[in-house]
Structures are given as C-alpha cells and as structure tokens.
Amino acid sequence: MAPTPTWVKQLKPSGPQGSELLAAERAKSNVPVEKLQELLFTKQVIERKKKVLDVLKSEKIFDKSQNYFAGRTDRFETALARAKKLRNLRVEHNWSLDEYRVASELISEPGPYGLHDSMFLITLNEQGTQEQRDEFLSKANDYKIIGCYAQTELGHGSNVRGLETTATWNPEDKTFVIHSPYLTASKWWIGSLGRTANYAVVMAQLVVNGKSYGPHPFVVQIRDLRSHEPLENVHVGDIGPKFGYNTMDNGFLLFNKVKVPHISMLARFSRVDPETNEYVRQGSPSLIYGTLTWVRSTIVMQAGSVLARGVTIATRYCAIRRQFQDRDAASGSAESQVLDYTMVQIRLLPLLAATFALHFTGKSMMNLYQESQKKMNASSTSSDSGNRGAGPEETRSGSDILADLHATSCGLKALSSTIAAEGLEVCRRACGGHGYSSFSGIGPWYADYLPTTTWEGDNYMLTQQVARYLLKSARSVLKGDAPSNDTTSILSTFRSRSEIGCAFDIIGSDGDLVSAFAWRASFLTFEALKHRDEQGKAWNDLLVDFYRLSKAHSQYMVVKNFYSALQSPETRSGVDSSTFDVLHDLFRLYALHTLEQEGSEFYASGACSKHQISLARTNTVMKLLQAIRPHAVRLVDAWGFDDWVLDSSLGRIDGKVYEDMFYRASELNPLNKITVDPYPDSEVLFRKVEDSVVKSKL
Amino acid sequence: MAPTPTWVKQLKPSGPQGSELLAAERAKSNVPVEKLQELLFTKQVIERKKKVLDVLKSEKIFDKSQNYFAGRTDRFETALARAKKLRNLRVEHNWSLDEYRVASELISEPGPYGLHDSMFLITLNEQGTQEQRDEFLSKANDYKIIGCYAQTELGHGSNVRGLETTATWNPEDKTFVIHSPYLTASKWWIGSLGRTANYAVVMAQLVVNGKSYGPHPFVVQIRDLRSHEPLENVHVGDIGPKFGYNTMDNGFLLFNKVKVPHISMLARFSRVDPETNEYVRQGSPSLIYGTLTWVRSTIVMQAGSVLARGVTIATRYCAIRRQFQDRDAASGSAESQVLDYTMVQIRLLPLLAATFALHFTGKSMMNLYQESQKKMNASSTSSDSGNRGAGPEETRSGSDILADLHATSCGLKALSSTIAAEGLEVCRRACGGHGYSSFSGIGPWYADYLPTTTWEGDNYMLTQQVARYLLKSARSVLKGDAPSNDTTSILSTFRSRSEIGCAFDIIGSDGDLVSAFAWRASFLTFEALKHRDEQGKAWNDLLVDFYRLSKAHSQYMVVKNFYSALQSPETRSGVDSSTFDVLHDLFRLYALHTLEQEGSEFYASGACSKHQISLARTNTVMKLLQAIRPHAVRLVDAWGFDDWVLDSSLGRIDGKVYEDMFYRASELNPLNKITVDPYPDSEVLFRKVEDSVVKSKL
Numbered sequence A, B: 001m002a003p004t005p006t007w008v009k010q011l012k013p014s015g016p017q018g019s020e021l022l023a024a025e026r027a028k029s030n031v032p033v034e035k036l037q038e039l040l041f042t043k044q045v046i047e048r049k050k051k052v053l054d055v056l057k058s059e060k061i062f063d064k065s066q067n068y069f070a071g072r073t074d075r076f077e078t079a080l081a082r083a084k085k086l087r088n089l090r091v092e093h094n095w096s097l098d099e100y101r102v103a104s105e106l107i108s109e110p111g112p113y114g115l116h117d118s119m120f121l122i123t124l125n126e127q128g129t130q131e132q133r134d135e136f137l138s139k140a141n142d143y144k145i146i147g148c149y150a151q152t153e154l155g156h157g158s159n160v161r162g163l164e165t166t167a168t169w170n171p172e173d174k175t176f177v178i179h180s181p182y183l184t185a186s187k188w189w190i191g192s193l194g195r196t197a198n199y200a201v202v203m204a205q206l207v208v209n210g211k212s213y214g215p216h217p218f219v220v221q222i223r224d225l226r227s228h229e230p231l232e233n234v235h236v237g238d239i240g241p242k243f244g245y246n247t248m249d250n251g252f253l254l255f256n257k258v259k260v261p262h263i264s265m266l267a268r269f270s271r272v273d274p275e276t277n278e279y280v281r282q283g284s285p286s287l288i289y290g291t292l293t294w295v296r297s298t299i300v301m302q303a304g305s306v307l308a309r310g311v312t313i314a315t316r317y318c319a320i321r322r323q324f325q326d327r328d329a330a331s332g333s334a335e336s337q338v339l340d341y342t343m344v345q346i347r348l349l350p351l352l353a354a355t356f357a358l359h360f361t362g363k364s365m366m367n368l369y370q371e372s373q374k375k376m377n378a379s380s381t382s383s384d385s386g387n388r389g390a391g392p393e394e395t396r397s398g399s400d401i402l403a404d405l406h407a408t409s410c411g412l413k414a415l416s417s418t419i420a421a422e423g424l425e426v427c428r429r430a431c432g433g434h435g436y437s438s439f440s441g442i443g444p445w446y447a448d449y450l451p452t453t454t455w456e457g458d459n460y461m462l463t464q465q466v467a468r469y470l471l472k473s474a475r476s477v478l479k480g481d482a483p484s485n486d487t488t489s490i491l492s493t494f495r496s497r498s499e500i501g502c503a504f505d506i507i508g509s510d511g512d513l514v515s516a517f518a519w520r521a522s523f524l525t526f527e528a529l530k531h532r533d534e535q536g537k538a539w540n541d542l543l544v545d546f547y548r549l550s551k552a553h554s555q556y557m558v559v560k561n562f563y564s565a566l567q568s569p570e571t572r573s574g575v576d577s578s579t580f581d582v583l584h585d586l587f588r589l590y591a592l593h594t595l596e597q598e599g600s601e602f603y604a605s606g607a608c609s610k611h612q613i614s615l616a617r618t619n620t621v622m623k624l625l626q627a628i629r630p631h632a633v634r635l636v637d638a639w640g641f642d643d644w645v646l647d648s649s650l651g652r653i654d655g656k657v658y659e660d661m662f663y664r665a666s667e668l669n670p671l672n673k674i675t676v677d678p679y680p681d682s683e684v685l686f687r688k689v690e691d692s693v694v695k696s697k698l
Helices: A018-028 A033-041 A043-057 A072-093 A097-107 A114-127 A130-141 A286-320 A342-384 A392-430 A432-436 A442-453 A459-479 A486-496 A510-534 A539-567 A569-574 A577-597 A599-605 A610-637 A657-668 A691-696 B018-028 B033-041 B043-057 B072-093 B097-107 B114-127 B130-141 B286-320 B342-384 B392-430 B432-436 B442-453 B459-479 B486-496 B510-534 B539-567 B569-574 B577-597 B599-605 B610-637 B657-668 B691-696
Strands: A166-170 A175-179 A187-190 A199-208 A211-221 A234-238 A251-255 A258-261 A270-273 A278-281 B166-170 B175-179 B187-190 B199-208 B211-221 B234-238 B251-255 B258-261 B270-273 B278-281
Touching: A018 A286, A018 A610, A033 A043, A033 A569, A033 A610, A043 A072, A043 A097, A072 A097, A114 A130, A114 A199, A114 A211, A175 A211, A187 A199, A199 A251, A199 A278, A211 A258, A234 B657, A251 B657, A286 A342, A286 A392, A286 A442, A286 A610, A286 A657, A342 A392, A342 A539, A342 A577, A342 A610, A342 B539, A392 A432, A392 A442, A392 A459, A392 A486, A392 A539, A432 A442, A432 B442, A442 B432, A459 A486, A459 A510, A459 A539, A486 A510, A486 A539, A510 A539, A510 A577, A510 A599, A539 A569, A539 A577, A539 B342, A539 B610, A569 A577, A577 A599, A577 A610, A599 A610, A599 B599, A599 B610, A610 B539, A610 B599, A657 B234, A657 B251, B018 B286, B018 B610, B033 B043, B033 B569, B033 B610, B043 B072, B043 B097, B072 B097, B114 B130, B114 B199, B114 B211, B175 B211, B187 B199, B199 B251, B199 B278, B211 B258, B286 B342, B286 B392, B286 B442, B286 B610, B286 B657, B342 B392, B342 B539, B342 B577, B342 B610, B392 B432, B392 B442, B392 B459, B392 B486, B392 B539, B432 B442, B459 B486, B459 B510, B459 B539, B486 B510, B486 B539, B510 B539, B510 B577, B510 B599, B539 B569, B539 B577, B569 B577, B577 B599, B577 B610, B599 B610
Parallel strands: A166 A199, B166 B199
Antiparallel strands: A166 A175, A175 A258, A187 A251, A199 A211, A234 A251, A270 A278, B166 B175, B175 B258, B187 B251, B199 B211, B234 B251, B270 B278
8 A cells, every 4th residue: 555645644624623513512502521420420430430441442452453354353352352351360469340340341342251250150159059169159259260151052042941962961971962953053143152161151951850840051161171172072162253243252062972971960949959850959049030130220220331332322413414505504604513403403412312321220220129129038038947037028129129120121131122223223323324344333232232133032022020020010000909119109109190181291390201101001001901801812912012011121221320329319419500401401302202203102091181292392303303403422421431432533533524434444454465356367466566565465 | 163063064944944944935926937027028128137247257356255344445446347347248248338337236235437337428428529539538438537426525415506626728839727715615425536546527616707606527637647646736535434435545635736638628518618708508408417417317127126135035035034922822832933922014015015106116117207308308309409499388398397296205205215214224224134244245244235315316415306296386376386196196186176175085095095105295285385485484384394395296106107007908917816926015005004003194184083093004915914914926037036136145036044143153154263352361462373374464
C-alpha cells in the first residue's frame, strides 16, 4: 500500500466540524454529566472502572485497532492471548472478582476463558462436595485445569430433560460410563470447549440399575493436560463460525463409552452410594435455581448499558451528520443535523429513555434478588437445623418470593434483552449507510449480543413461565388465598373494579400511567385464565396470548421500576431539579411511547380511550421528543463510555467521525495491501505486490 | 486435525430421522410443487435456471464449502476470481444478459464486477452520446476497462445535490478539473471501486464560469491500465469491513485537481459547449428517472424470493427440530415438531404468505413499469418530432403515470425490503440456537441483504416521496381535477363516503378486506392533508405521520396485488382448486395478520370495529395457521431453491440437518487445525501442530 499522499493528509471535513457540533450540543444543555453518571453507577464503581481501564489501555495485547479486520482464527487466538493476560493481570494487581468482571466488560469481546471463569467454577462450587471442591475446584481456581459447562446438545437445547448423553453406573468397578448414543447427543454450542478446555462439567442422564434418574453433572477430563490432544474415545472441536461471538470457541463433544471414577459425579444434592449402588437425593437444590435467577437478573441489569452503547454512538453521530435542508426553511439555509428530524428522534429518543428504564429495573431486580437470597438462606438454615423457629408461614413466604422472583426474572430477561438487541439494530440503521460499516462499532456489538435472546431461556419459551405464574396468581386471587405481593395486588385491584371499570389520566398523572400498565396486564391475565380454565383451550393454542401477556406484565414492571427510581431519595437528592425534569420526561416518553405502540391492547382492556392514545401519540410524545432533544448528547455522555471501549468511528466523544472513518479505511485496512489484476482474461488471477501477503499464501 | 474416528462416523441422529420427517410432511399435503413453481416463475425460467446451475456446479471455483470460514481478503479474492470466471463462462456459453443475471443470483454473493456490470454500463449507455459510447462503452463491454459508479460521498448520501466533489470547466485548455476540496468529498461506499475498477463515473458539481450547475456525471480513469496502480493525484482504496457484503470492495476516492478532457462529461442531456464555454441542456432526462424506478421495481420483485430463502430454511428445520412434549399430551408421548407450536407458526407462516404476496406484487410492478415505458417512449418520440399528434391530454397522462409509478415504486421498495430484511431475522431466530450458526445460511444472507433497506433511497426517506404524492393526489381530488388512477379512485371513494362511513365485512369478504386497506390509507392521507394544509404543521413535525401513511398505502398495494393475482386467469387455470384454496388461505393470512398488527390504525380510521379486529386475531388468523400448517413444507419446496444455492445445513431438502452441521464443524472447520496451549502461565501463547498453519504465520 502506497503511503497516504500529503495532499490527502491536509484535507479536513467541510465545516462545521464534528467537534464544533458536539461542543454546541453540550453547550445547549445543563445536564450535569458527572452527577448523573454517579447516580447511575456510584462514584466508587466509576473510579474502579477507570483504574482497570488505565491498566488495560497500557497493555499492547488489548489494542483494538485490528479487531474489525481479523479473520476467525486470528480473532480467536488473540482473544485467548488476551484471556491469559487478563488472568495474569488479575493476579498481578490483586483484582477482586468484580474488578476482573469490569475488565472483561471493558474489553468487550467474549473470551475463551469465559465459561471456565463462570459456569465451570460456579458449578464445581455449588454442586460439588467438599471432597470434590478439593479435588477439582482448587486446580480450576489456579488454572491448572481449564473447564467448561457442557449441557446443550446438537438435538436438545431448552428441553434439558431430553438430553441424550448417558452416564451409566457400573457396580463392578464403581465407575460411570459416559456415552453419546447418537449424533444428536453431541454436546454443542459449549463455550470454551472448542479449543481451550481440558475439562468439562458434562450434563448426562444418570442410569443406575437400568433406571434413568434424569440429567446430572459429571466432571470429565477431555484433553491431555500436557499435549492438549483429545483423550481416547473423546471427539471434540469447535463448531464453526457464527453470526457473532467468533472470539469464543463454542465446541462439540462426543464420548465413546468413556469411564470416569465415582468422584466425577457432582454429589452435593444427589449421588450414587458406591456400597449399596443406590441413587440417593440429599439437601435441596433450590440454591441452583437461585443461580439461574441471578444470571437472568444480570442480563436485565446489563441490557440498559448494552443498549446505551448503540444509543451513544447513534446519538453523537446523528448530531454530526447533516443531510438536506428543512423543507420549510428558507432556501440557502444549512443542512439540518439528522438528529433534528422527528423521524430520527422517534427512533432514537425512546431508546435513550429505555436505557435508563432498563438500568433502574435491573438495579431493582438485583436488590430483590439479594433480599430473597437473605430470606431463603435464613429459612434454609433454620430448616437444615430441624425446622426450628421457621413456621409454615415463613417457609411459604420464602417459596412465594422465589416463585415471584423467578417469574419476574424470566419475563424481564425476555423483554429487556429483546429491547436491547432490537434497539441496537435500530441505532445501527439510524446511522444510515455508515451504520453498515464495521467501524460504526454497532454491528459487531449487536452480533455478539444476539445470543442473549436465546440463552438462559429462549425469550419466547420464557414467556410461558411468566404466563403460568400469572395464571396461578389469578387463580389464588379468585380463591381468596393469594400471597401478598405486587402481582396479586394488581390482579386483586383489577378484579375488584371489574364491574365499574377505570378512568386513568394517563397524560396528566404519572401514577395513573403506571396503573394503566397494571390494568392492561391484569386484563390480559384474566382473559387468558378464561380461555384456559373456563373455555378449556389447549395450552398450545394459547401460546401467542401468553407471549403478549408476559410482555404486558414485564412492560408494567419496567414502567413501575422507572417510576419508583424517580421517587427514590437517591434520585431526588442526586440531581438538581432541572435534571430531574429531564429524567421525568424520559420516564414519560418511555411509558407513553410504549403505550402508544401497544395501543390496541390498552384500548381493548379499557385502560384508556381511543382519544387518549391518539393524544399520547400526536401530541405528548412529539412534545417530549422536542423537550429531550437538546439534552440528548449530554444524556448519552452520562453513560460514560470511553472511546477505547466503544471502538467506534461514529461514536467518538470528540466528534472526529469522518477523520476516524478515513484513517481506519486508508491506513489500517489490510485489503488495501493487495493489488489485483482486474481483467477476466488474465492468466494469473491475482498479482500481489506486498511481500507479507505473498508470504501468507505460501 | 486428527481424522474423525470410526465410532463417530457410525453415529446417526436419534430417530425419527430428518429425512423421514420431511417425507411425512410432503405426504401430508397435495400441493403440486412443480405446478406451483411454474405458476410463480414459468417453465421457461425454471429451465433456464437449471441449465445455468448445472454449469456453475461443474466449476470448482464456485464450490461454496469454504465460504463461511474464509476471512475478508480471501473472500474478496475468491469473489473476484469467480467474477472473472463468470464473465468467461458467459462468453463461452453465449449467455444472454438474463442468463448472466441468473448465474449471479445462484452464486448469491456480491461480486467485484457488480457495479461495472450494472451502473457503469447503464450510465455510459443512457447518458453518453454516440461518440462517448464509442469511446468508453465498447471497451467496457469487452472488459478492457473496468468501471464503477461514484456518487455517494463520505459526507453525503441521500442528498445528491449536496455532493462536494467539483468538476470545473477550464476554457483555456478545454478540460475539466476534478477536485475533492474536503475530506467529506471523498467518494465512499462505491461498489467495485476499492480494488477492482480502473475507471469511474464520478458525479461532481459542474462549475462553469464560476457558476455551479449541480451534479453531473464524468468518466474518469483512476488506475493505470497495466500496473493497476492509482494514477497521480488520485487516492483510492477499499473502505474496510462491513456488517455483510464483504466479497465486494466498496471503495473511497479522492482527487487532487485531476484534469480530464472534454469528452469525459457524459453529454446526452447536458454539456459544456467548448466553443462558447456555455452550459447547454438538451433532451429530457426523464428516462434516467425511469431507470431508478426500474431498479426499485426489481427490489420489490426480488424481496419475495429473498425472504423465501429464509422461510424455506426455517420451515424445513422447524419441521425436523423437536423440543418438549405438548403440555396437554399424555406423558411419555414424543416431543413435538417445533413447527407445531402456535408461537412458531405465528412467526413463520405469515412470512410464508408474505413471500407470495411480495412476489405477485413485484410481478405486477414490473408489468406496470413496462407499460409505462411503452407509453413514455411513444409520447417522447412524438414530442421529439415536434409534438406531432401528442395532444396535451396524452402528454399529461404520460407524466401522471410516471408520477404514480414513481411513488408506488418508492413506497413498495421501502415496505418490501423492510419486510424481507426483518423477516429474515425472524426466520433466523425461529431456528433457535442453531439459527446463530453461519451454517444456518440465514445470517450471512441477511447481512448481505441489509443494505437494500438503505440504498436506492433510504427506506425512511422514501416514505416522504410517497406522502408528498398522496397529498398531491388528495388535493386534486378535492379540487375535482384528479387524473384517473387507482390512488385517486380510492381517495375519491373515501371522500364520497366520509359522511356515511363504511361497513366492511373483513372476515367474510375478500373484496371488503382489500377495501378496508384502501379506506385506512385514504383516511391517513386526508388526516395528513388536514395537518399540513389546514393546520399548517411543519413538514418536519409530520414525518412520523408520513411514514405511517406510506406504509399503509403500500400495504394496501400488496394486499390488492395479491388479491388480483388470485383472480387472474393464470392462477385460476394454473393450479387445481385445492391448491387454489391454500393460496387463498395465504392471501387471507397475510391480509388479516397485517390488519391485526396495525389494528389501532384500522380501528381509528373506522375501517373496522374493535370486535372484528379481535375476531381476526383470536379466531381467524389462528384457524388459518392451522389450515396452512400441513402444506408448509410443500409450499416452500415450490420456491425451488437448490441445496447448492441455499448453502444451509438447516434448510437441506433431504432433512439431513444434523449430519450436515456436524460434517461442516468437524471436517471443514479450519479452526480445528490449531492446537493451543491453554494455560495462562505458558511462556509461548500458542503451540501449533499443523504445518499448514505454521507456514501461514511465518
């Protein structure tokens, strides 16, 4: 590639410059960026992030400049090297688990140690006995063995009970035989398995004395600890390229009657007694379900900031991109900033509002989880010690909380990851043609995030769990034996007013707006109950209704949580009153825009009138867009993404959008190192001029 | 990579096998696949496709097995080699332009000759004089020069008038100076420019005597014809990786006062007189707008089959994938096919219906285009020859047709490409986890298709053109001087009934169903007119309304065209009555599902009642899903995609889904050729065991 000529280097974008435009945006608004950022994250978390970021930036291995260009193999190799470095930095700087997680988030790519660091360690810890923790966990903590969590198979994902891999107890020599009877039994999609792991927690159907006891976890070595070659009768590898997530080596794994010792079966909650050869259950695995709930809560928590990256990039770029004059403006006026077009605002600003809505919802979800864990632990401790002091009331309240939390986390996981994933694509398109370039930074991020809509419960499947819970709650409300929680409370209110209806002032009153969401969710619950219990409709015929119901209930939760966050002392004391007004506008925009999108359901439920919905759309939402518009850039600034993290030409904090696009294309792009022969009749297809390229083709 | 062990090779998926399941699906339905395929495409087109496909399959260079694995540079190089081969095959087999296009479609990847073959040749032909065609077009036709079409710039896309590249006429030496005054003037996104082209048609602001005359096309050489190095004062290269379309070398291009001769400005419609140094307009460039309309019509035409690829893959896979038992089924029953879940049906089957709806709409659009071209040519011939015989009536009718066609093509381009792009993503997700694998074939296809929503008019921008046309039509209806066409006819009908309202039997009558779509579009048109003309709202404040209006009108067009296609003699005589009933169900599903999705607008317009919308959803649509379900596999079979074309494990016609996934992962995947050292404390980061890989890293 010839060096960039001097005349090119001297070129500037036509004015006004991106930096000037962003400066003007920031001058228009008084939103205190730092204060707001502290409200979102706390000072302590912001400082921790900065400290870790400084370390990462100083290490060459984390340099991102070739990320968008590298092919699959290079990306994986680099990601593994980074994972190793990160582990070593953790030791060197004595980072806590939280700091280690912050570092991973800042690097922003799935790494090959990902499943070792999470599910492998967690499962050993939670489901292993002390003996097993001594045997496996300590080595795993020291990275003497590297593991993964092998549950999903080629033929079975969501339906864990249908797994085909077997673990058969052999009474003669006190071993288990791990076996894959079919091709579809092959473990599939297993993160960190393809090239990296030498151990796996394998979920397999336990068979004892010819009887199957369902899926259980086994710790199985799969590769030699020195040569890293697969062990005999183990077939393992990477499953190939994906839409995203290509820095991760998702793998496959087949066993041909592989013997493992008795200690391999993780035995905290159930085991095979080697003396009697009997299957024995012990203790309650409810803490494991707790972990799943925790994972889903984390997804809710992260959805806000996942989406905020896209919104930050698109908002900044749309403040810089100018295209066409306003049709009603005098001829000769300058081109408008794209962010001034209402058609762009209506796509971006409700998503900006959603980032805050999801963030506050996630925070409240985590609080709820921690509270419930405390209660559960208290009750399980007392029940472990012979049920002393824990009356039936308290036990019941513990399991009620768990059921409520489980359903809430399912519904919110589905809703929030769908909003984040689809919102990112909206942000990408709002960037016009340049959104399609990898340098936008949105596409690769979106592609990596997409699996979140499928894993930890497919977003469609999960809605059935929410519906089941809501139906159950409605039945208990009808019977009069409902536990007291928010869900039964809104259902009871709806029920008590079903004869007289409601009259919500959705535009004039925030409280009424939240209540309208509760009303619609309750209406749909009792409708579904009628279909199922009175009309005896088939479950399968109600799945679409259940999906809508789950969405309605989760949207209510988000609106309620955003509203509560506004009322909280932290918010009231954390920002000045004009910033509070902006947050309040964001709340109303999120709620009213959602209400308008789901207009026909709100109307059908009687929660509001046709006129109100039409007013919300043509009047209130449009006014809120106008009110929020001047603060848009400062509001995304408050999310505090460093340029190094965003890795986006379009989202640069200094507005040097075009300079950065050009630099990456012209100076970094390896395709520009080859010169081709363009003619169809040439004898050789290509003529390469750069040695480096010629060499790689040898 | 170690060879696959024998025990692995002997494994089969657990039964029933995919092949058995698809056979059972095909046995359930009598839809005559071949007949239906002929109705869609005609026998002649099907045979032509088969002939071309056989040639492609026999050429090694078109082998697709490494497509999903290769990195950017390899993919581009292979694509260029394929483009050359394709050109040579065209000569060898004496393929027509249509056959050449069919071949490109079958290969299904953007190729580096793409813009040479289309916009470069078309522009030279349509906008060049005879002298210019002799000079440039003949060489271009012979691939002695390879060109592209350089319009979009880093700073300007949709707003062509805002382009910054200048072409200044120099009276002294009768040349133009092509110049890029700013970095944002850099041509950007130009297909085939990055590495391949040595010529470009450059759109630049023509400046004569200090006065600017707007953008004009110039033919400019940019690379040396032998060395292929950029000419002096030309800076050109590839713009880097994108979300998709990575086989194409989209490029950038900057000029530093490059002189080109007088002949460079394409002069059919305007030129600079070299004697007087005056700018001269000649003839009417309306045919050029015709080309844009043609390009948009092609997009509408293709949207159906673009989407059908995704629907084919997802439908076949969902007939094979089994997950969970039906909740109401006896315990111990087999797992259900995913396609039996209503939540999957509601996502896939309306898209299956959409493939037919879009296909018939595209066909009718192309017919309309050809008719209009005939009329335009007739009227332009007579007007060229002194307006003989062409009265004002006929001329006006010509421009009316053009205006109608322009608006229709804008609206339908936006709607159909949005349906296709977003539908593909729905198909991908309907495949669950495996949809995320590149081997699904949907992700890469979706990513390559996405730019269609932006180019040839951004889908959001285009809706303004539709709205403007509808407002104009409504004004002429009110004034009583409306030309007679379908748009003014539905507006007049609405207007004449505005006092008495309507009563459409949307569920009982097809005609009424179509009329309900016309009613809603007309309602929104007059609402928008009221906002603009009576209330004097700003254009910018109405963009969201305009977007909805355009969508409503285009949805009406699609429903109307699907309905007309069902009524046509070809359809009536082309298929037996039970197949006709299936097509009729598809029509109703498409129309009623769309109506339900847009329920609040239909309701607000008075086109139907709340009760009707609720019936459509809970009753009619669910019944239609049930009725269409047994025919789903045969209906996608009728689209006639060869496995070679789909390149999808999940969409295989023989149902060997899991075998193919496994084969590609285990045998083809190059990542499995490397063995890594997994430990964080290892001195070397990686240890490679295969020579081939070691070499490529030298």
